[in-house]
Amino acid sequence: MSLPDGLRNTSQAKNWVDSLPLSYKYSAGVSGQRFAEGLKQGKILGSKCSKCGETFLPPSLYCPNCFVYSSEYVEIPPYGEIYSFAEADGKAIALIRFQGVTGGLIHVVKRPSAGKLKIGLRVSAVFRPAEQRKGDLTDIEFFEIRPHT
Numbered sequence: 001m002s003l004p005d006g007l008r009n010t011s012q013a014k015n016w017v018d019s020l021p022l023s024y025k026y027s028a029g030v031s032g033q034r035f036a037e038g039l040k041q042g043k044i045l046g047s048k049c050s051k052c053g054e055t056f057l058p059p060s061l062y063c064p065n066c067f068v069y070s071s072e073y074v075e076i077p078p079y080g081e082i083y084s085f086a087e088a089d090g091k092a093i094a095l096i097r098f099q100g101v102t103g104g105l106i107h108v109v110k111r112p113s114a115g116k117l118k119i120g121l122r123v124s125a126v127f128r129p130a131e132q133r134k135g136d137l138t139d140i141e142f143f144e145i146r147p148h149t
């Protein structure tokens with residue numbers, strides 16, 4: 001059995017170019033909704049497992065360790081630490097982890113006026129003014145370096 005010419009030589013295959021106009025809404029889900037509502041209120045919410053006590057960020061509806069429904073949401077203090085980062089085009093994006101929390105947030109970090117970003121620097125979330133918040137991750141305008149105390 002031989003393949004048709006169009007399958008051996010794709011430049012000879014019959015085809016057409018078209019587009020499909022699609023619009024969609026992506027559901028944030030139960031825990032994503034709570035997370036978004038928290039951001040709008042200027043809070044970073046995580047979920048806490050009632051069985052193992054582990055806290056997750058972003059919040060998860062079920063504990064990935066115990067497979068237990070997580071109905072408890074806890075406010076995570078907006079102070080974290082740079083776990084990793086990348087810089088390009090004058091901007092810095094970092095994975096920020098929070099003490100006692102599994103997971104973290106990837107977000108913009110305001111570059112320091114002096115010195116360089118580095119792993120382990122302590123940062124804090126700077127929320128937009130309440131009237132500008134939309135209930136998404138951009139409600140945190142950026143993270144900034146915390147001065148050592």
Ligand SMILES: [Zn+2]
Nearest residue numbers: 049052063066
């Ligand atoms: Zn658990």
